[in-house]
Amino acid sequence: MSELIRKSASELAELLRNKEVSSVEVTKAHLERSDTVDGAVHSYLYQSPEAALIAAAEIDRQRAAGDSMHALAGVPIAVKDNLATTDAPTTAGSKILEGWVPPYDATVVKKLRAAGMPILGKTNLDEFAMGSSTEFSAYGPSRNPWDLERIPGGSGGGSSSVVASFQAPLAIGSDTGGSIRFPAAVTGTVGTKPTYGAVSRYGVIALASSLDQVGPVARNVLDTALLQDVIAGHDKHDSTSLPESLGSMADAARKLDVKGMRIGVIKQLTGEGFQKGVSARFQESLNLLQAAGAEIVEVSCPSFEYAIAAYYLILPAEASSNLAKYDSVRFGLRVEPGENATIERVMAATREAGFGPEVKRRIILGTYALSSGSYDKFYGAALKVRTLIQRDFAEAFSKADVLVSPTAPTTAFKFGDKVDDPLAMYLNDIATIPANLAGIPGMSLPNGLAEEDGLPVGIQLLAPAREDARLYQVGGFLEQAHEQVWGKRMIDFAPELEVR
């Protein structure tokens, strides 16, 4: 039974299809794993074992009755706690939404349920997805299964750690500046931020509306592809949702061929700012690609110098507006600062008590970026930088089919290392942010271990908007090439979790 948790989602799907195992057994195995390890890892903010088993039993019943089943039916999954679920609290990692149970499901959640995937629980995140380490979760951080003293990445550290610690084969994350990709890199897992609009944002607690995307998290490329295929698609409730389908990512992941593809190395995302092992593994992967018939070219994106600045103007501005709704009136926390307080004072006291320091910082910064007299210099200017970044990508993609970079400058740092230095924390996202600004898709997949600390390193792939399939094609190939070199999967290098 414990072997079930080591299987990939596609392997589990096949066992389920062949009725060699039931969804209830698979779900139970993962719930037992959580009982053993989640005390230490703290991936979950809320677990729903009963609901998951009920869903699993229903899938088993349908399968036995001969109903037609979705490809991943019966495979359990964890969902980041910024997606609305009617049967579990949705807190966005914040005190201001403690215990709030939505009266509606996010579109992605509806799709998971329709596909027959039992939902194991809601995973931890930096509060309102603002952060790179889950240290800003109001409910305590999640821990990196590779080293429990280190961050699992953020904001989606719960989703990355839940699959890295084998508590779930799959998870849903969201990515606004790297919140799927950075955790993937530091936990040796795979995560994709799809093209903006490829996956519905309806029911996803908004951080920065023009940057947010929901995406798949898993331990290998094919699983990630299968999951993206489930959750992607047009949604009439999301006006920014792409009208067309982007095709099958799973098909792309199975191609395993990069011959003739042009791989662009982004000059600005290499060099001194990157940890030695990170750069070394990156170069090795370039060699693997070249050896398989891909052409490596250098591209330059000079506007990336301003990407972080633009991001930390656009995000706080949009967030300051998106978070205005947390005002004690219709849901969430209400704090009464003394008798006969006016509603204005109740709102201010509620938000003071309910929001953590990073959220407050960004709201105030965002209010500033939009305020009268400052708009042109800040938010307005950032929107123009976004144009430049899109132009740089367009130029780069005229020379290359896929762009590559290390996902992050470093491996997982220790808790406390950057939490008091916002600027240092923001620099984690230097490689991931441009894709969000431009709306293009990006994937991080495992790229080996850094020799100086033995910790996972990620490689980032980027493709033009709507060309997500290219990520899976190159990613699938690279993963297989790595496994051939290493002799095992990346995740098999992970140390055994101390069982408490």
Added chain:
Amino acid sequence: MAKAELMNYEKALEQFEVVIGLEVHVELNTKTKMFCGCKNEFGNEPNTNVCPICIALPGALPAVNKTAVESSIKIGLALGCDIQPTGRFARKNYFYPDLAKNFQTSQYDEPIAFNGSLEVEVPSGDVHNVLIERAHMEEDAGKLTHIGGATGRIQGAEYSLVDYNRAGVPLVEIVTKPIFGAGAEAPELAAAYVRSIREIVKALGVSDARMERGNVRCDANVSLRLHGAEKLGTRTETKNVNSLRSIERAVRYEIQRQAHILANGGTITQETRHWHEDKGSTSAGRPKSDADDYRYFPEPDLVPVQPSKELIESLRASLPEKPADRRKRLAGEWNFSELEFRDVVNADLLDQIEETVAAGAKPQAARKWWMGELARIANEAEEGTELNVTPAQVAELAKLIEDGKINDRLAREVLGYVLAGEGSPAEIVTARGLEVVSDDGALIAAIEAALANSPDVIPAIKEGRMQAAGQVIGAVMKAMAGSADAARVRELLIEIANK
């Protein structure tokens, strides 16, 4: 609150030039709200026409109502505006409990329509060309009820209750450019302008346009400056003007109030003011500042609206008759005098009379009843009460008179019963037996009975002194409780007299 001092109106206009600006919000009559599929309907249980979107639950996203966009374009075209080729929605950020998201999704620098104009006629007959700055799409807020203070006002309230049924209802805000040169007729011009807007949106079929229901709301901006001055004076914005009459009164009041302050060396505070119908005055609300920092930015959850030329032209082709043209046509068809027609327009009875004529009444008869008895009854009733009578019923009433079934006096009685909800005029006449008595036998009997009491009448009539007849006719009418046809009584009397 001390009542403000007012300068005499004529004096104020001698000293100052009046500039007004009008912002009118039109509530569209779409089936659903602007950004969600909840019903756009008045009068339901609180918070039953709501969804995650319009009560701003975390994660909800807006989706634009296509009909609302088309209605907005129609309004823009009817006002002679250019239509924005590509326009984004914008967020207007401020906190208030009736604004669920604590921002309003509106339009900022890319309104759907801009640069139009509207010819407005004032009672004196002058026609002003009011320039329209813009018309843009936005959403309404919820409804707040204040509990515990005096008469439901905010001051002294213990708490407030919020109903979001109205939140998200589509609005079109129409903003004029500053209006110069209205002079003493500024109040009338303001009311006439809003009346015209009402007519237009009603004719377009995009709004029920009932001010008493809040379908059309007006904020009036007023500022004064010395004659010949270049710079505009500081303006105040008066809200809560719920009827055409209030608009006129409020503008007039503000002119007088501001004139008094300025003439005494004071300065006008730029602020929002509230009109109080009962007191006939305005009072200060929040200090209004153009620096009210709304932190507008383009709405990222919605994509731009780019109406195609084909769409615009097809909507333009579907525009109904312009109100000014309609009025010319009706004036010609009805053959009223200029004064009669203008009175009808000023009394806002154009639609009622048109409908009554359409139901078969002669124009003058329709005018007589609506401008006469019904207007009298409406004036005596509480402001805002709707009269319980339809144009079709008025037409039926007029026809009964024309057919000789009832006379004027009986008609007034029947009307009273119609208003009380007893049914249609014909039903009432039958049920209550109010038909004019046309049975000659009964009339003759009554005449002879009256003659028995006034023996001198017949000789008088024979001598040609017809006034004497009046006495008998009056007596007969009285005896028959007014249900005799007076003309027929007179005929019969003369016949009898000449026998």
Added chain:
Amino acid sequence: MSEITPDLVRHLAGLARILVSEEEVEQFTKQLGLIADSVATVGKAIDADTPATSHPIPMANVFREDVVEPSLSQAEALSGAPDSYDGRFKVNAILDEE
């Protein structure tokens, strides 16, 4: 330049309806000052002619037909409310008139 002063921080916190302690004002003034200085560099990258991009993927004219869709029930709508009365959300008294 991006002069973040304690007064400005208090003003912004007021606009954003967040009560801030004097300690937080001090801390935020410092931190935001650093951040604001660094993000102000965006000004260097652009010129007056650079167009702004508010939406990353160009799309237009996404509409919904004017057709009624199911609403929440009153109970569902009020389900998260900290306080309600008579079918409506209940809030403390409001300070000033609209």
